[in-house]
Amino acid sequence: MFKNFGYFIREAGTSLSRNRLLSIATISTIAICIFILGVALLLTLNANRFIDQLESDLEIMVFVDQELDEDETADLGDLLESTPGVQSVEFIPRDKALEGLEDKFRSEKYTLRDTVGKDNPLPDSFSVKAEQPHEVVKIAQEIEKMPGVYKVNYGKEMVERLFSVTKLVRIISMVLILLLAFAAVFLIATTIRLAVFSRRKEIYLMKLVGATDWFIRWPFFLEGIILGLVGSLIAIGLLVLAYGSLLQNIQNAIFFIPLIEDSKMLTGVYLSLLGTGAVLGVAGTWFSLNRFLDV
């Protein structure tokens, strides 16, 4: 195998350039397939991480009516604390809330305080954590009815919507990927079939001279793998560019969604896409050789 590697590569290359148009069509299909797979993968990974983060600090924000004085606010705090199912209650005075917001905008050139001036528009609030995440809705509804409560916020709805959106994305991309993978495998098989056909004299000679089955098969597998790898490399190149510019340009605008920047994880994603391309190539070649190469 290794002694003949150069020969195999040359054979595969010649064959690919001989059926150039089909090779290009095949590579494009693989590239599109892998690209969509990559987008779906990145989307899912980011969404999952976002959901994980949201869930881990799923909290009920209870905004206090501005009319309430300090004692009444403290009473409300006690009431919240004594509500069944509540794990902890943290008081967030309006000044601290503003500082918290400022932290989030730290990278901005101007400070938030400059913008809002002396007039802090934020109310006092309590951050309430439930013992069980699934009780959040019930507890939040209870709190909403308490006197002195101006507004209750909790991320549940958002989490649920995100869940259903990612589920939809996953299903749609699964269907698309399956269809495209079928198309890719079919096109690879067709390319290989043509390659077998255009080299049938060579194959016949090889058999009569005493070439082993694998010696005859190898160039075709390499051809399939090359198609798969080139296609997925194009897709990965596009993904790297697209995701990179997403990180650079949009990260600031949607600061609340922490996009995955972990290069180890991203490399893993890209490598598995590359592997998928190679697997598609092998699968297509396998189908084709079993049907059209009688060695």
Added chain:
Amino acid sequence: MIVQFYNVSKTYPNGVKALNDVSFKLDQGEFVFLMGPSGAGKSTVIKLMLREEIPTRGQIFIESRSVVRMQKKEIPFFRRSMGVVFQDFKLLENKTVSENIAFAMRVVGAGNQEIRQRVPQVIKMVGLDGKNDRFPSQLSGGEQQRVGIARAIVNRPLILIADEPTGNLDIDTSMGIMELLYDINRAGTTVIMATHARELVKDSYKRVITLDQGRIISDNEAAIGDAI
């Protein structure tokens, strides 16, 4: 005995009975013509020897190995003891003379150095010196067949099998090819050549097995023995 056919019959799937109870033996170093009109079954004998086809009945041994019972994975290695020459040359048009010959070495795993050394030798042997880098389309029919023969002998087979090697050539060119085949035989290779051209066989003083409608109708094995 390098080749043994015992009561071999071959019926193709479409019902054509190509060979009917054929038996013969070849000694190492022999030169034998397989004579007979078109459709007599000559190519079928050759395909059975190469294990392209398997007999419907009977046994075939090559170098004392049963061709019929051979396992599939043994076939490539078995075929390396034989070289094949075709009527239509079967050269690869996009490869030069050298590359066509090297091809046969490469597919059985020969190394580059071995190939570089052996190919020019064989080209010289078949009388194509200086034409190493020509493409088949730049050669005459006789020269193309010489390339075919070079490719067949480059791996030093024990048996050279030629199926109507002169079928596409005029008589003068054919005589040249015959001389080359005799030379190869003299160097020790067993040669079996199928042909329907009586004029090539007539004065050769070689063994002639004559087939007709799938049966051997004459084999001058004894006569040759007498002549020698």
